[in-house]
Amino acid sequence: MKLTVLADNNTFIDQYYLGEPAVSYYIEIDDCRILFDTGYSDAFLRNAQRLGIDLGAITHLVLSHGHNDHTGGLHTLLDSFDLSHVTLIAHPGCFEPKKDGDLAIGSPLTENEIRSRFLYQPARTPMELSSHCQFLGEIPTLLPFEPRYAIGKAFRLGQWATDFLFDDSALVCKTENGLFVISGCSHSGICNITEYAMQLTGIHQLAGVIGGFHLFETGHRLAETIRYFSGCDLTALYPCHCVSLKAKCEMYKAALPIHEVGVGMTIN
Ligand SMILES: [Zn+2]
Ligand SMILES: [Zn+2]
Numbered sequence: 001m002k003l004t005v006l007a008d009n010n011t012f013i014d015q016y017y018l019g020e021p022a023v024s025y026y027i028e029i030d031d032c033r034i035l036f037d038t039g040y041s042d043a044f045l046r047n048a049q050r051l052g053i054d055l056g057a058i059t060h061l062v063l064s065h066g067h068n069d070h071t072g073g074l075h076t077l078l079d080s081f082d083l084s085h086v087t088l089i090a091h092p093g094c095f096e097p098k099k100d101g102d103l104a105i106g107s108p109l110t111e112n113e114i115r116s117r118f119l120y121q122p123a124r125t126p127m128e129l130s131s132h133c134q135f136l137g138e139i140p141t142l143l144p145f146e147p148r149y150a151i152g153k154a155f156r157l158g159q160w161a162t163d164f165l166f167d168d169s170a171l172v173c174k175t176e177n178g179l180f181v182i183s184g185c186s187h188s189g190i191c192n193i194t195e196y197a198m199q200l201t202g203i204h205q206l207a208g209v210i211g212g213f214h215l216f217e218t219g220h221r222l223a224e225t226i227r228y229f230s231g232c233d234l235t236a237l238y239p240c241h242c243v244s245l246k247a248k249c250e251m252y253k254a255a256l257p258i259h260e261v262g263v264g265m266t267i268n
Contacts, residue, residue, distance in 0.1 A: 007039035010262040017263035018043040022069040030130035038073030056081040063090040064184025065168040071107040088118035093167035100152035132174040139188035145224035146189030172197040183211030206234040212241030
């Protein structure tokens with residue numbers, strides 16, 4: 001498995017890529033070339049060009065969830081390439097219109113537009129992309145310290161309803177060093193996601209976990225997250241995107257094997 005960061009909040013000194021508060025990763029595994037999320041703007045595409053990655057040759061597009069810091073680049077992607085042969089995998093709730101107050105925060109494309117431009121495979125349950133890579137589908141709440149919470153509203157069955165972000169999912173790759181978990185914003189809980197990946201695969205060794213963990217404040221949830229990962233057989237943790245400096249500092253102090261993430265970074 002090889003993962004390259006195409007969009008993230010952070011950039012590294014002396015590496016001139018574009019940063020933005022968003023997520024996009026390019027992953028090669030087995031015969032798959034996977035684009036995971038499309039960031040907020042065209043930054044992921046411009047960074048991919050500078051990195052020599054041809055996004056016109058992807059086999060899969062996976063969307064972690066519908067928020068526009070993960071789907072905002074869809075228009076740019078489709079303006080640049082014909083991806084009608086590409087399999088798009090996402091939870092069926094991913095393309096419901098979403099708003100926070102009056103602000104639209106969902107996908108710029110509707111489900112019908114997606115269906116006409118990709119081989120669309122909505123997945124509420126786990127789906128294999130290849131023998132070593134799986135989309136997790138809807139994440140069950142397995143750990144009591146990570147209950148579901150809501151952000152704004154989603155338009156579902158003809159009305160606006162509180163959005164508990166059931167569309168938030170992740171990918172898991174099987175490597176020779178254990179599982180590698182790839183998440184977007186982890187609204188479903190990064191420990192719920194990791195635990196579910198281990199249950200599904202029966203593998204409990206963790207090579208790595210990357211993504212926004214949606215952790216900002218110190219307190220019970222962060223303390224329990226640190227306790228959870230401290231109890232795992234874990235090689236590397238890559239908290240990024242929606243993880244505050246305070247939260248990263250607490251992880252570092254607890255001696256978790258955390259690494260900085262930035263655009264252009266590659267994990268093999
Ligand atoms: Zn989100
Ligand atoms: Zn996000």
